[in-house]
Amino acid sequence: MKFRLGMFVNPFAGLGGSVALKGSDGVAEQALALGAVPKAHLRMAEALKVLLPYKNKIQILTASGEMGELVAKELGFHVELIYQTSHTPTSTDTHQVVEVLNQTEIDLLLFAGGDGTARDVYSVVDDTKPVLGVPAGVKIHSGVYGVTPKASGLVVKMLLEGELVSLMRADVMDIDESAFREGRVKAKRYGEMLVPAEPRYIQAVKMGGKEVDELVLADIAADVIENMEDELFIMGSGSTVAFVMETLGIENTLLGVDLIQNESLLASDLTAQQLLSLTESQSTKLVITLIGGQGHILGRGNQQLSSDLIHRIGKENIIILATKTKLKALEGRPLIVDSGDPKLDKELSGYYPITTGYHDSVMYQVAAPDELENEIRC
Template sequence: MGGRVGLKGTDGEEALREALRRGAKPWSPIRAREFLRHLGEEGRSARWLTWSGEMGEELLREVGYSFEVVGYASKPTTAEDTKRAARRMAEMGVSLIVFAGGDGTACDIVEAIDMETPILGIPAGVKMFSAVFPPTPRAAAQLLIKYLRGETQIVEREVMDVDEDAYRAGRLTAVLKGYAKTPYAPNLLLGGKETVMAVDEELMKESIAARVVEMMRPGVNYILGPGSTVAKVAELLGVDKTLLGIDVVRDGKLIVRDASEEDLLRVVEEAETWIVVSPLGGQGSLLGRGNQPISPRILRRVGLDHIIVIATPNKLRGLEALTVDTGDPDLDEALRGYRRVITGYHEERVMRIR
């Protein structure tokens, strides 16, 4: 609930107090209500067990579902309430635990029940790097509908968390906390009557670009890699970018067009620099193919924590991991692991790099 007041999450009592001091409002009920609205009549076919008050009871009563309260929350609610609820529901043999929150909540549930019961996250946190969250509450509802119809697989996925203090300071350190079982449906559409490909793809690119431009700071260089997704960033800035080349912007202006490695070496020495890249669709190549001017020398000088990866959900669909092939085995090894990918306006997912 800390995102809108400038915090990078509210894990821990101190961060929660600061969020409340700044006037933050709980985000989970809003997202859960949206999820239930999209679930609609389909949700009535399920038997709902829930925790008291704001941990499910109030919203289920609001939408008119039949439910049973199986435990009672403290006031204010804490992580221990989440763990107790998860343990109780697992003991009762529920088929699926649906929760609203972010990575902290997912970690609490996994800590409580391990992989005993499948879970499905309604995305409502600032940090959602775990692979148990569909991109939106609507997508979560569509996935649950498919689950209720027997149209999903149950798969094992990573549950991640980050050091929030480091995250607030602009450093991402994603840590694998465990694994969870979760429903999976390939090529999940967010709505039955939407035109998905051309229109939605462009809208997603625009939302990604808006987020990247929002992140830009004065006096900082931004190396823009090739491709139409990154080109949307330049378009939003009013900059005429090369579609297949490497360009550099600073303070909203183009300072190098179609840059070579030497051009990039020069600008990297002039000011703090970030790299914005998008993987190749269909193969997931992130570095080393199509963007060779962003060489190992450039990457080392810029710093591996100064890389912004962007991609539409369609581009990531079906990819188990992204790949790097910079020509420097040591650098490739350093790049491997988990990295956040901006997939929309304040929407992200974590992808493995191999």
């Protein structure tokens, strides 16, 4: 299984810095006339060079020419063009590239630019997609960037190596360049994007530097319950999901599958056919956890979750819960989906946000059995 990296470059990012224009927004032509040389692609190259040892495991989905194709191909990466431009790129192209990536299965969106580019991405990106910036602009006030281009590459490298990489909401900031050129700093917060950060292996609630199971499970339960709306929730087997049910005050089937709505029990210990019948034509989410030490999330102890049901629910509606202690015990091995349907297992593969605490999640790989076998043979 390849890591699907959505990537693009704003070729004019940082262009105005070397010619004292204090930014590039709306002044690219002026900067070029003053002798500025585009360097954003070089910044992206710095990030991608960190990933060269893994290039056979990465599929880069990018835009044509200087918006990403050239730098990726020059470094020898596998490239899939998802957007074609025949003119000098503008912010409209950024919007359109991100719109295409919104409709595409990617594990991470990596872009090179400055605060203006971050604003453009924020304005259209699906807020469930992890995003990471490679700093290439004059102004880097937003928290969505690595501290250096290499640092951005190292975060992606950590994902590829199976390390726990926390997902955080980071601010998208920008300043008024017109005011800045007049010597006034006028910053504004535009919103937040989901960003992979360096791993935070230690929970906020601690004792002796280790996770305290009950307190961590309470944090996980609080996060799940806070995000419950009026749709149906299938509650899978396992002690972590059971703790969520206990927190709700609902009787739980530890080794079975229950159905709840509006924090009330609708049916318990359901069969595969019952689940299909009760969730037909209704918005449904699935809450599951992993088998400690093995990493299975589907196909071990929850065969009631049929491939037909999972197809109907959709990958985007699967909520995976785990403590960081359990994830670390896997030593970088991916979580496993073994639904009995190889095609579905492949579709479910990828990187998921795993809920590990209250407003705390990490990116972690999910793989199909045949993908694990291929990796072992390699």
